[in-house]
Amino acid sequence: MAKPITIKDVKIILTQPAGSRLVIVKVITSEPGLYGLGCATFTQRFHAVVAAIERHLKPFAIGRDVSRIEEFWQMAHVHSYWLNGPVLNNAISGIDQALWDIKGKLANMPVYDLLGGKCREGAAVYRHAGGPTPEAVLESVQKFIDQGVHHIRVQMGGYGGKADSLPKPEGAPDGAYYNPREYARRQLKMIDYVRSHVGDDIELLHDVHERLQPIDAVRFAKDLEPYNLFFLEDLLAPEHINWFRDVRNHCTTRLSMGELFNSPLEWKAVVEEHLIDYIRMHVSQMGGITPARAVALFANIYGVHTAWHGPGDTSPIGHAANVHLDLWAPNFGIQEWCGFPEHVYEMFPGLPELRNGYLYPSDKPGLGIDIDETLAAKYPVTDTIEKWTQTRWPDGTPWTP
Ligand code: MG
Numbered sequence: 238m239a240k241p242i243t244i245k246d247v248k249i250i251l252t253q254p255a256g257s258r259l260v261i262v263k264v265i266t267s268e269p270g271l272y273g274l275g276c277a278t279f280t281q282r283f284h285a286v287v288a289a290i291e292r293h294l295k296p297f298a299i300g301r302d303v304s305r306i307e308e309f310w311q312m313a314h315v316h317s318y319w320l321n322g323p324v325l326n327n328a329i330s331g332i333d334q335a336l337w338d339i340k341g342k343l344a345n346m347p348v349y350d351l352l353g354g355k356c357r358e359g360a361a362v363y364r365h366a367g368g369p370t371p372e373a374v375l376e377s378v379q380k381f382i383d384q385g386v387h388h389i390r391v392q393m394g395g396y397g398g399k400a401d402s403l404p405k406p407e408g409a410p411d412g413a414y415y416n417p418r419e420y421a422r423r424q425l426k427m428i429d430y431v432r433s434h435v436g437d438d439i440e441l442l443h444d445v446h447e448r449l450q451p452i453d454a455v456r457f458a459k460d461l462e463p464y465n466l467f468f469l470e471d472l473l474a475p476e477h478i479n480w481f482r483d484v485r486n487h488c489t490t491r492l493s494m495g496e497l498f499n500s501p502l503e504w505k506a507v508v509e510e511h512l513i514d515y516i517r518m519h520v521s522q523m524g525g526i527t528p529a530r531a532v533a534l535f536a537n538i539y540g541v542h543t544a545w546h547g548p549g550d551t552s553p554i555g556h557a558a559n560v561h562l563d564l565w566a567p568n569f570g571i572q573e574w575c576g577f578p579e580h581v582y583e584m585f586p587g588l589p590e591l592r593n594g595y596l597y598p599s600d601k602p603g604l605g606i607d608i609d610e611t612l613a614a615k616y617p618v619t620d621t622i623e624k625w626t627q628t629r630w631p632d633g634t635p636w637t638p
Contacts, residue, residue, distance in 0.1 A: 262331025273338035276555030277331030333525030341603030359595030542570030
C-alpha cells in the first residue's frame with residue numbers, strides 16, 4: 238500500500254480586504270506543492286478561532302491522512318468533549334474545507350463532482366437591495382433587475398429600520414437603536430410599494446434578522462402573505478423557533494431560517510416538522526462541507542431547500558464552498574450573494590463569477606480558488622469593537638442583532 242499523504246502544517250491567513258475580517262486556513266500536505274484552503278471566518282471573534290486552531294486543532298490534525306475527511310470531522314467534533322459553538326465549528330470548517338479542496342486536487346475533480354456531480358449549471362442568487370425610502374429601495378431593485386438578477390432582497394434602513402430620532406431615556410448608552418413595531422409597519426409599506434412597481438415576476442425577499450418579538454413576527458408574516466415573497470428570512474431568533482408553528486398556522490408566507498444555527502439540535506425539528514421552506518445555515522459556522530452535505534440530504538427528505546448564508550463575512554473560499562454545494566444539492570433553492578470588488582477577485586483567483594443572476598465556480602479541481610498571500614498581507618485585520626451588533630430597543634434594552 239502506498240504511504241498516505243498527510244497533513245504537514247496548518248497555516249492561518251488573516252486579511253480584511255473589504256470590511257470583514259477573514260480567517261483563511263491553509264492545510265499544507267506531505268506532498269510537495271499540494272495544499273488546500275478553507276474558510277474559518279467568525280469575524281466578530283476571529284482571535285478566538287485563531288487560538289482554537291493554533292493551540293488545539295493544528296496539533297490534533299498534523300500527521301493525519303488527508304484522504305479521511307469524514308473520520309477527521311467526526312473525531313475533531315467530539316475531541317473537545319463539549320461540542321459545537323461558532324468558535325470550534327469554524328475552526329473545524331477551516332480544515333474540513335481544505336481537505337475537500339485537497340481531495341479534489343488529488344482526484345482532478347471540482348468538489349461538486351466529488352459530492353455526486355452537478356444537478357444544475359449555475360446557482361441562482363439573491364442580491365441585497367436597500368435604501369432609506371421606498372423610492373430609493375425601488376431604484377436599487379431596478380439596478381439589479383438591469384443586471385439580470387431575478388431574486389432581490391429588499392431592506393429599508395438596514396435591518397432595524399429607522400435608527401435616528403428615537404425617543405431614548407436620559408443617559409441612554411451608545412448602540413444600534415431601532416423600534417421593532419415601527420420597523421414592521423414601515424417595511425410592510427415599502428414592500429407594498431416595491432411589489433406594485435416591479436410586478437409579480439421579480440422574486441422579492443426580506444430579512445427580519447430576528448428583530449421582532451415573536452407575536453409581532455407572526456403578524457408580520459401574515460401581513461406579508463399577499464406579496465408572495467420568495468421567502469421571509471430569519472423571522473425568529475433560534476431561541477424562539479417554537480413560534481414557527483404559530484406562523485404556519487396563520488399564513489403561507491415562505492420561510493427561511495438558519496444563519497445562527499450551529500448544532501443539529503437547533504435545526505432538526507424545524508426541518509422534520511416542515512416549519513420552514515429553506516434552510517440557510519452558515520457553512521463554516523456549522524463545521525464545513527461535511528456537515529452541510531448531511532444537512533442538505535436530510536432537508537431534501539422533508540422537501541426543504543437550501544439557501545446557504547452568503548454575506549461579506551463569509552470569505553471568498555467559503556463562498557466557493559457554498560457554490561459547489563449549490564451545484565450538487567438535489568434540493569438547492571437559492572444562494573445569497575453579497576458581491577466582491579475587483580481587488581478581492583485579484584486576491585482570490587478563481588472566486589465564483591456572477592453572470593445574469595447565476596453564479597459559476599471556476600472549473601479547476603477542488604474548490605477551484607486560490608489566495609495571493611502577498612496581496613492578502615496588504616490588507617491587515619483591524620481590532621474594533623463592533624457597533625452594529627450592539628442592538629437596542631428605544632429604551633435601551635439589548636435585543637438580538
Ligand atoms: Mg440574513
